[in-house]
Amino acid sequence: MKRLLKKPLRLTPLQLRLFKTGLHAVFMGYLIFLGWAAVTDNLGADPVKALIHGTGTSALNILLFTLLISPIAKHLPFPSLMQCRRLAGIYVFVYALIHLSSYVSFELQFDWALVTSEIIERPYITVGFIALLDLFLLSITSPMWVRRRMKRTWQHLHNSIYLILLLVLIHFSWSRKTALQEPLIYWIIALLIMTPRIQYWIQHIKRRR
Amino acid sequence: MKRFRPSQTFTDNQVTDERVFQDRRRLLKSLGFVGAGTLLSQSAHGVGWFDSEPEFEAKSLSFTPSDKFTTDEAKTPYTKVTSYNNFYEFGTGKDDPAERAKSFKTDPWTLRIDGLVKNPITLDYDAIMKQFAFEERIYRMRCVEAWSMVIPWVGFELNKLIQLASPLGSAKYVAFETLHDPKQMPGQRNPFIGGGIDYPYVEGLRLDEATHPLTLMATGVYGKTLPPQNGAPIRLVVPWKYGFKSIKSIVRITLTERQPPTTWNRLASNEYGFYANVNPKVAHPRWSQASERRITDGGVFNQQRIATRMFNGYEEVAPLYANMDLARYY
Numbered sequence: 001m002k003r004l005l006k007k008p009l010r011l012t013p014l015q016l017r018l019f020k021t022g023l024h025a026v027f028m029g030y031l032i033f034l035g036w037a038a039v040t041d042n043l044g045a046d047p048v049k050a051l052i053h054g055t056g057t058s059a060l061n062i063l064l065f066t067l068l069i070s071p072i073a074k075h076l077p078f079p080s081l082m083q084c085r086r087l088a089g090i091y092v093f094v095y096a097l098i099h100l101s102s103y104v105s106f107e108l109q110f111d112w113a114l115v116t117s118e119i120i121e122r123p124y125i126t127v128g129f130i131a132l133l134d135l136f137l138l139s140i141t142s143p144m145w146v147r148r149r150m151k152r153t154w155q156h157l158h159n160s161i162y163l164i165l166l167l168v169l170i171h172f173s174w175s176r177k178t179a180l181q182e183p184l185i186y187w188i189i190a191l192l193i194m195t196p197r198i199q200y201w202i203q204h205i206k207r208r209r
Numbered sequence: 210m211k212r213f214r215p216s217q218t219f220t221d222n223q224v225t226d227e228r229v230f231q232d233r234r235r236l237l238k239s240l241g242f243v244g245a246g247t248l249l250s251q252s253a254h255g256v257g258w259f260d261s262e263p264e265f266e267a268k269s270l271s272f273t274p275s276d277k278f279t280t281d282e283a284k285t286p287y288t289k290v291t292s293y294n295n296f297y298e299f300g301t302g303k304d305d306p307a308e309r310a311k312s313f314k315t316d317p318w319t320l321r322i323d324g325l326v327k328n329p330i331t332l333d334y335d336a337i338m339k340q341f342a343f344e345e346r347i348y349r350m351r352c353v354e355a356w357s358m359v360i361p362w363v364g365f366e367l368n369k370l371i372q373l374a375s376p377l378g379s380a381k382y383v384a385f386e387t388l389h390d391p392k393q394m395p396g397q398r399n400p401f402i403g404g405g406i407d408y409p410y411v412e413g414l415r416l417d418e419a420t421h422p423l424t425l426m427a428t429g430v431y432g433k434t435l436p437p438q439n440g441a442p443i444r445l446v447v448p449w450k451y452g453f454k455s456i457k458s459i460v461r462i463t464l465t466e467r468q469p470p471t472t473w474n475r476l477a478s479n480e481y482g483f484y485a486n487v488n489p490k491v492a493h494p495r496w497s498q499a500s501e502r503r504i505t506d507g508g509v510f511n512q513q514r515i516a517t518r519m520f521n522g523y524e525e526v527a528p529l530y531a532n533m534d535l536a537r538y539y
Contacts, residue, residue, distance in 0.1 A: 047509050
């Protein structure tokens with residue numbers, strides 16, 4: 001692929017820190033806004049549903065952003081961006097966790113019997129829950145010292161982000177009453193983002209034969 | 210020799226950069242794309258600070274409050290009743306109908322009652338609004354998505370309308386149909402807006418359900434004419450059934466001998482039955498129906514999740530289903 005910039009974009013440590021602070025401000029800021037609006041009944045007619053949907057779709061948006069980081073870092077090129085991938089990835093987990101907690105606390109009102117039966121009996125919730133567990137694993141193995149200790153296993157584990165993407169998309173589509181809705185647009189965007197990787201995987205498999 | 214004199218002289222910075230020149234077509238295209246994008250985003254959101262689209266204006270109705278059909282439960286505020294709607298003809302999002310149905314025309318309107326009747330009737334807008342004595346009834350409304358509202362409707366019993374048409378002995382069912390007008394209803398033009406369901410939206414009841422005193426034809430809410438997103442000018446309200454049975458913006462009521470097809474049943478018969486009676490014991494395949502969240506005032510810390518009652522608390526309809534297995538006929 002053609003490079004867009006002549007010189008790779010490299011940030012000084014200070015610039016990088018500022019850049020990361022900016023990302024924190026956006027991700028954290030939006031979360032605080034959602035929470036504040038939901039508590040003060042400023043999130044439409046049903047603040048509970050709005051909070052659940054808002055955190056859920058944001059988690060997916062940030063997930064797609066993290067998947068864009070390595071292609072951008074490589075092709076812009078903007079290598080410093082790679083240093084922000086873990087940060088973004090952890091926000092995916094944070095948003096997903098708040099997504100589930102809002103469902104458990106505000107939607108089901110801590111009716112634990114109902115929580116358990118819904119997670120087990122409803123396939124779309126089961127699928128979302130598995131994705132969240134996987135995100136949890138990726139988050140707790142994200143510190144550098146864990147990564148070093150895990151050696152090659154780390155990469156294998158973290159490749160499951162693609163499985164998470166698939167599960168999340170299924171969860172999203174399955175939660176709707178009809179197929180032709182917003183989730184379909186997400187499938188298309190996800191496919192576009194994944195195309196270079198899929199091409200690479202196909203070549204890889206062909207070479208092996 | 211004559212020296213060439215340019216009629217205009219350019220300095221370097223006045224000349225278009227070669228790279229830009231070579232790329233001019235793509236550049237113009239991308240500008241066009243940005244322009245189109247702006248247009249799209251405007252039509253998609255509809256609402257802006259400088260929006261000039263005529264807003265729907267609710268007119269006051271005269272009615273008598275019903276003593277019998279009422280409840281002490283806290284009512285869902287008007288703004289929530291009119292901004293949180295399932296009306297896929299105007300989009301699948303809950304706030305889409307309120308935004309997209311603003312200029313929906315409800316007058317003139319024609320409502321036809323035909324089929325197995327002695328006396329087919331055609332009502333125009335004025336007849337709908339003037340022919341019947343209106344009353345106000347406060348009903349619980351339970352959505353199949355496990356949320357509920359308490360809504361003061363204004364309207365008249367469907368039974369009165371059916372009696373006016375005098376049904377034939379062979380009539381067993383009543384079929385209802387929503388307006389089909391793709392020009393006015395973007396969801397009917399574009400399957401991506403309308404969720405890809407077949408239009409027009411159709412619903413049905415058994416004749417004894419349709420003539421039950423609880424079954425209401427609503428023309429208003431909170432004392433005023435229905436806003437388009439709530440099914441103006443006239444809709445059905447069957448309080449003991451899930452909300453999707455209460456079909457909106459009706460143009461045709463047909464009495465039939467056979468059970469008529471219904472939209473959601475046609476789309477996913479394992480999830481939505483013909484009867485669709487509120488029943489806490491029969492779960493939707495994707496969520497439990499044992500309890501519901503009541504939409505009233507307040508933020509996320511002020512929510513009430515309450516147990517769902519059989520027939521949404523309207524036990525008086527139980528005799529209609531005396532010998533039926535309601536787990537099978539859901």
